[in-house]
Amino acid sequence: MAGATDVGGLPQAATLALEDVSANFAALGITLATSTVVYTNGETPEITDFKLEGLAILNQNTVAISNDNDFSQGLPERVTSKLWVIRLSDVLDR
Numbered sequence: 001m002a003g004a005t006d007v008g009g010l011p012q013a014a015t016l017a018l019e020d021v022s023a024n025f026a027a028l029g030i031t032l033a034t035s036t037v038v039y040t041n042g043e044t045p046e047i048t049d050f051k052l053e054g055l056a057i058l059n060q061n062t063v064a065i066s067n068d069n070d071f072s073q074g075l076p077e078r079v080t081s082k083l084w085v086i087r088l089s090d091v092l093d094r
Contacts, residue, residue, distance in 0.1 A: 004033035038088050039063070047084055054083075060091045 007013050007030060017023065018030075025032055041047065047065075054066035063086050069079040 001033050003031060005030045036093075038090055038092060039086060043089075044084070044086060049079070049082065057092065058085070062087050 007018055010018075010030075012018050012028070049067040051068050051070075052065050053068040054064075056064045058064055064083055065086065066083045067079070067081060069081050
């Protein structure tokens with residue numbers, strides 16, 4: 001997060017404007033946080049639910065992810081909420 005702009009005090013923070021991935025953040029004077037892919041769904045073929053919404057970093061090597069079942073609304077069958085704990089192949093940077 002070092003070097004990223006703290007958008008909390010910006011007027012756009014009170015809107016959904018910063019949720020727009022097509023926004024020109026540089027033109028807004030916003031520096032984005034850098035990111036590195038540390039996990040892909042292909043690494044855990046046993047996880048077949050790809051409506052993943054929850055993430056918790058447990059330590060530098062382990063994360064927990066959970067699915068979102070939308071309370072089974074609008075789904076043909078009941079979807080159970082699940083939690084997976086995944087050991088990462090790379091250590092997360094601090």
